[in-house]
Amino acid sequence: MxxxxxxxxxxxxxxxxxxxxxxxxxxxxxxxxxxxxxxxxxxxxxxxxxxxxxxxxxxxxxxxxxxxxxxxxxxxxxxxxxxxxxxxxxxxxxxxxxxxxxxxxxxxYPPDTVGAIMDTDNLVLPVRFTISESRKHMKKHTAKIQNRIFVTDEQQQLKGFVELKEIMFANYKVALSQLVRRPNIKLSVRDRLEAIAADTVMQQTEIFPVVDHTNRLMGVVTNKDLQQAIAELSGNTITxxxxxxxxxxxxxxxxxxxxxxxxxxxxxxxx
Structure with missing residues (x-):
């Protein structure tokens, strides 16, 4: 064939x-x-x-x-x-x-933790960038663009996030740091999926940053991936x-x- x-x-x-x-x-x-x-x-x-x-x-x-x-x-x-x-x-x-x-x-990471299902190959912007530099960087990684883009410092420490629409409409001379906001929820690579399943507040967020014990950004995970992984764990999943x-x-x-x-x-x- x-x-x-x-x-x-x-x-x-x-x-x-x-x-x-x-x-x-x-x-x-x-x-x-x-x-x-x-x-x-x-x-x-x-x-x-x-x-x-x-x-x-x-x-x-x-x-x-x-x-x-x-x-x-x-x-x-x-x-x-x-x-x-x-x-x-x-x-x-x-x-x-x-x-x-x-x-x-x-x-x-253990299969029942956030670290096991996070996306580690995602778009991240350095906090030192201007809007102009951010846009240039994003053009090189269009396949990885999300509606919410996370921002880190030189040590990969999570500083917050910026909405895609804010980058698109902001003045190109503006410093990215002026638009950065802290996420309401961030997950640890060691967080257990079973514990997350009971958190109803998380249902309102599309994507979450995943950090280690030093607040270094390790990846991201979408609500969709979380729900799918939780559903598999609660059923007869093949491990x-x-x-x-x-x-x-x-x-x-x-x-x-x-x-x-x-x-x-x-x-x-x-x-």
Missing amino acids: KPDKFTLHYMESHPEDAASSLEGINHEDMCEFIASLPVRHAALVIQHLTPISSTSALARLPLDIVIPILSRLPANQASALIRRLPAEKISEITSLPGLSGYIKRSLR AGAVTNDFLEILDVIGNTCSDLLSNKNDVNAG
Whole structure:
């Protein structure tokens, strides 16, 4: 199943639909197809598959394909997928030098903490910047722009945040520090997700800064990611090492059975 140019274009334009289509085929065929893709397209597919399917694919793919794919994913999503892999696969992946430092940092934290799900590759502005300098810096990192942008000093200490609209409409000579406001809520990398779930005040905020014990900005986390992680923890989430080889074989049996049933049905209809 070698992809042609039309298929690759479709995957770029409609990654969710492409991933949904792959969900319906045999896992062996799905992995073979993903392995045949350019890394950029393979990462798109993995990013939009269900956690079970993406974990199954990563567990089967060779490491020389897995590492580049993981490096193209957001660090929090990549680390979450790695945690779901069999223990031996986790050891193999984390021991390789090609794995992104952002991903390794996320893996340092327990899976039920904010540090495990934070985005460590985000846009941050130095407090010393003017509005003009801030805009120039943002143009280089357009993919990372959020509605709320956090500001740090030279030691990466969190100084506060600025709303995107304020930067867009402020005079370019104004110092960024004049617009900085302190966040009402900031999270620690060690905060437990279970404790956060009970805080109803947090529902009104879209994105939160995540700091360490010295108030150094370590990353950000969105309310959406928090709620998703909390929901997974409260359910029967697959955790690190839970996807065993037996589990993968069961997935294959289910997929093959469905294929056989469809094949038999078509034979009956044809007869």
